[in-house]
Amino acid sequence: NASNAASRGAFIVMEGMDRAGKTTQVGKLRHTLEEQGHKVKTIRFPDRTTPMGTMIDGYLQSKTEMADHAIHLLFSANRWEKAAWIKEQISQGYMILCDRYYYSGMVYSAAKKNPALSLEWARTPDVGLPRPDRVIFLDLNAAEAEKRGGYGEEKYEKREMQENARELFLGLAGRGEESSDMVVIDAGHSVEQVASAIWDEVMKVVKAVETVPRRELSV
Numbered sequence: 001n002a003s004n005a006a007s008r009g010a011f012i013v014m015e016g017m018d019r020a021g022k023t024t025q026v027g028k029l030r031h032t033l034e035e036q037g038h039k040v041k042t043i044r045f046p047d048r049t050t051p052m053g054t055m056i057d058g059y060l061q062s063k064t065e066m067a068d069h070a071i072h073l074l075f076s077a078n079r080w081e082k083a084a085w086i087k088e089q090i091s092q093g094y095m096i097l098c099d100r101y102y103y104s105g106m107v108y109s110a111a112k113k114n115p116a117l118s119l120e121w122a123r124t125p126d127v128g129l130p131r132p133d134r135v136i137f138l139d140l141n142a143a144e145a146e147k148r149g150g151y152g153e154e155k156y157e158k159r160e161m162q163e164n165a166r167e168l169f170l171g172l173a174g175r176g177e178e179s180s181d182m183v184v185i186d187a188g189h190s191v192e193q194v195a196s197a198i199w200d201e202v203m204k205v206v207k208a209v210e211t212v213p214r215r216e217l218s219v
């Protein structure tokens, strides 16, 4: 109803390649929103603190091996663990800033180019999760990312995987629900310039949630 819609928070997702500056920008956005008097909570996926998160962490650090489909479903289950909490916080008026979400889920799994694991298949287990009000994709090409200090040691931090993932991310801008939720921001500029471009988008969302009810991801 209208009074619920008026008091809910927004669900904002920050997506992007490794080294694109997601964590820095989530921190800056939190600060700006709080300055404006909003209540904010930040989360990140994978959430490595839960039992499923521990399994994901072991996989990413190459301590354990898992079939492509199995690890994909774990990443999704790790979001489902938090779904009720996200809904609850939003309905209590919190702005949720989320570092990675199902977009990462889709593209990193599909970037493995396993013919049995398509982008469409990868999206299916996430159907029904809280749908973001806005997904900000911080776009940085692999060469720029490497200039920023290169990649770490984790499983997916390899150039080919990153290039495949970026291409798939950009392709989501033309796919169904994602095309209306996602905005691409060039992360190759200064921290302040990127923060200002993000704020322009978030301002619109903060205004819009006053009238738009919370939704779920649909097929």
Ligand code: TMP
Residues within 6 Å of the ligand: 045, 046, 060, 075, 076, 100, 101, 102, 104, 105, 106, 108, 109, 156, 157
């Ligand atoms: P992080 O570096 O942000 O903690 O993310 C760890 C890696 O996990 C990163 O390479 C992206 C990848 N990932 C997936 O493959 N599927 C997912 O669902 C998520 C959230 C991340």
